[in-house]
């Protein structure tokens with residue numbers, strides 16, 4: 001699996017389109033003061049810290065992630081954000097939550113299930129830890145929804161097809177309604193959330209994934225020179241009107257039956 005760099009995540013996930021995605025995720029979850037929640041694959045803890053402010057001092061938000069350095073960065077963010085006392089960050093796996101049955105009001109899983117091979121087990125775990133009626137928000141991407149202006153579309157498609165092979169679930173969103181139902185959830189709503197970048201900026205979401213995309217494509221059969229040419233083309237698009245990127249995230253809100 002990709003190793004996530006806390007500093008790069010801090011820059012990319014602090015950018016306006018991703019902050020807007022979190023605002024919509026929080027609006028869907030509608031956390032109330034005093035509630036207890038979990039953020040699966042919390043990364044550097046953006047969403048968990050924001051949710052902790054919503055549940056307040058009487059509530060609690062736990063964030064789990066596979067990466068120890070991410071968990072450390074999330075704890076640091078909680079300290080800086082003044083929510084240290086109402087958050088817990090620890091290393092943990094989406095498919096094996098060390099949390100009591102029926103103990104939570106809400107669970108969030110944002111851009112994490114695409115990395116999880118046993119998705120049925122991960123969704124059953126989310127259902128297990130929720131109270132009846134508890135809410136689950138899942139945000140995930142289908143990379144078929146990606147539009148990226150490039151000088152060579154055939155090359156671009158080879159790169160993207162190779163890159164998505166690294167994901168355990170590259171096309172999860174269209175399958176989620178059925179998977180959620182099977183795991184014991186009632187689907188409440190689905191929204192598309194576009195991430196749109198109209199300028200090349202290395203700290204934007206798309207600017208931040210160019211190098212890692214090129215690198216991963218070479219792992220799955222693309223020649224290094226072709227991947228480098230694809231990346232150089234995108235990074236050279238600095239003049240007005242020369243850069244365009246968009247991908248859809250899909251936000252699912254479900255309730256445990």
Ligand SMILES: C[S@@+](CC[C@H](N)C(=O)[O-])C[C@H]1O[C@@H](n2cnc3c(N)ncnc32)[C@H](O)[C@@H]1O
Nearest residue numbers: 041042043065066067092093094110111112115
């Ligand atoms: C794309 S990042 C998203 C981070 C965060 N949810 C956000 O949106 O800011 C994916 C995160 O999921 C974590 N992750 C991947 N597989 C996981 C698993 N099986 N259990 C828990 N976390 C996982 C990664 O370490 C990484 O931090």
